[in-house]
Amino acid sequence: MTDVITVMSLGWQYASTHGTPIQALRDVNCYVAAGKLAGIVGPTGSGKTTLGQALTGIIPHILDGTLTGFVRVADMNVKSTSVSNISSKVGYVPQNPVDLFVTNEVENEIAFPLENRGVAPDEIRARVDEVLAMLHIEAFRHRDPRTLSEGEMMRVAIGSAIAAEPDVLILDEVLAVLDENGAQDLYNILERMLARGAAVVMIDLDTRWMREHADNVFLMVGGEIIRSTGREIFTREASLLESVGVNIPRAERAPLTIAQLEPEQTADAIIEFDHVDYLYPRSENDDSPQLQDVNVRIPRGAFVGVVGPNGSGKTTLLTMINSQILPSRGRVLVDETDTRECGVRRMAREVAYLDQDPLHMMLTRNVRREIEFAPHALGIPSEEVNKRVNALIRAFNLYEIEDSDPIALSAGQNRLVALAATLASQTPILVLDEPVAGLDYRLKTRFMTMVRELNDQGITVIMASNDSELVERYCTHALRLDAGRVVDFGPLRPLQPTAQAARKVR
Structure with missing residues (x-):
């Protein structure tokens, strides 16, 4: 052969x-x-x-x-x-597909490689329709791909890569952001490609x-x-x-079992979503809210796993906690402070936020300075900053890249640097959006163990993840979203109150 x-x-x-x-x-x-x-x-x-x-x-x-x-x-x-x-x-789907988008409409993004090959317009339309259907993204046809969730953007990138039926398809960590339905759609596509003689590198x-x-x-x-x-x-x-x-790979796990949240378990809520709606700026053909009537009180000291399919509103929910975006209706309260009354800079003293794309967080061209940046900006004494940074470099084994430019590192190494920079602030609330995507099993376990130890000390953690096993293993609570609505919220296991969790961290 x-x-x-x-x-x-x-x-x-x-x-x-x-x-x-x-x-x-x-x-x-x-x-x-x-x-x-x-x-x-x-x-x-x-x-x-x-x-x-x-x-x-x-x-x-x-x-x-x-x-x-x-x-x-x-x-x-x-x-x-x-x-x-x-x-x-050769079709290629990178870890961060947004960097390769060249148009502002999903159907044009998928049509682009066909147009470059001089395919007839009627054939392009038929092929675009076929690809949209295979990936179940017909509803996004006229959306700007950059306004979609990470998982939805990945589906668009896959569609663009397969539209012209390449001889070779290269997929780089695409499963990390796809939900189960998206992964199954991809598997079906790969089976067809292999059957027609294409080579696939995963x-x-x-x-x-x-x-x-x-x-x-x-x-x-x-x-x-x-x-x-x-x-x-x-x-x-x-x-x-x-x-x-x-x-x-292990045996498939049963779905998360989320218990009923009793009123006394949220008597001391550190984060409250009070009937929150959020409407993204979208195309004229789609004005549905990204979040709808979210009404949740998150207990102080909880470790909450936010789960749900791609596009369900997980990232939107998280970015409201540190004032990156504000509600279209309702209020978000962080330690009794309305997020409308303070910007991201002020909220940084209360909330450390890890973006789903680590490159969006990079502010310097040196790994050590990147980790030091936030605590220095918060006015933490240099001696304490140095102590924290040294501990994080040791914990994530960053010695060899300590003086490197983060942009020159692999995506997994970039995520490690971003994780370390997020933890360096030691804020009362830690918000993590798909924090371990792209990390191998050892690093994933090391990081999650560290986060759980912080939670045991009273730090409230909110983590969005497509990995239900990760949520079940480390979180105390789970919040399930679907189509922008909260469908479940409660503890995953009996809670063991700690002295730290019983009082305000700050």
Whole structure:
């Protein structure tokens, strides 16, 4: 069978603004045949995304650095072929698809690659309709993709990548933000693509589908492929995978069971949503509210997991807590203060917020300064700031990248820096939007353990997550949203009150 991807002795060294190049790939060799699914797994920062970018031409044509070795994809030598020509046969879905959007309407975004290939207008319309239906995003046809939720944006990016039926599809951590319905839609699409002879490369920490369907599995550690095998690696070498941080699929878990919240359990509420509606600025064809009559009192010292399908309003709910957006109707009270009466800067003393996209948070070009930034801005003494930063660098093992430019790091490493910067403020309320997406199992466990310890000390935590297992394991409460409405809110397990949780933190 013909190899549609050939990688031989591939090395890549990122250029550095500090004069020290970063070696991301070392002597990488791999082959993928037409009609086969290849999975690339490994810990955070192991070079998975870099390899994916080398298959699309982003490396070496867009990012600065030095390429050695050979890459051929769909009969094209990547080194001597332009990105636009490579994209005619290779579809690519990155971790942050918003960066690749080129239009302000979903149907135009999906039509764009077809128009570039000179496809007839009638055929474009039919194909766009087909893709919208496959991904169940017909309702977003006339929406600006940037106004959608992260999961909905990912569906649009997938639609754009598959619209022209590429010979090769590269997926980089797309499952992290898709709900179960979105993931199933993707699986159905991949089965059709593989059946028609396309090759699929899936880079992901979620290995459930790989375990059942991958023909090749490449395990990367430290920029090298240390195992090149089939899906039997998930059973035969499970201990090796787990030792480097790759999550091994387990049996499907039952849905979260949320108990009834008793009135006395919210007598001391630190956050209150009082009949809140929120209406995003949208197209003329869609004026439905993103949040509808949200009426919730969150107990002081709780650890609340916010769950629900893509587009249900999770991120909108979270961004109201630190005054990023204000209600269209109703009130949001944070420790009895109306968010309308104070801006984001003042609220930063009460609420530390982790954005779903870490790059949106970066304010400096140095990892250590990034972690120091917020506590310095809050007027915390330098000695205490230094103590906190050193502890976080140690906790997340950031020593090797401490002096690096965050923008030059992998997406997983960027998330680690953003997590550390968020925790450095040590505010009474911690708000986390999909905090562990892109982190390997070891780092995910380390971070969540740290957050739970903060919660045990009395810090109130609000976390949006598509991972019901994560919520069940770490949270004290769950809040379920659907179509902008709260359908369930209450404890997940009997609460053990602490002295810290029984009083105001500040």
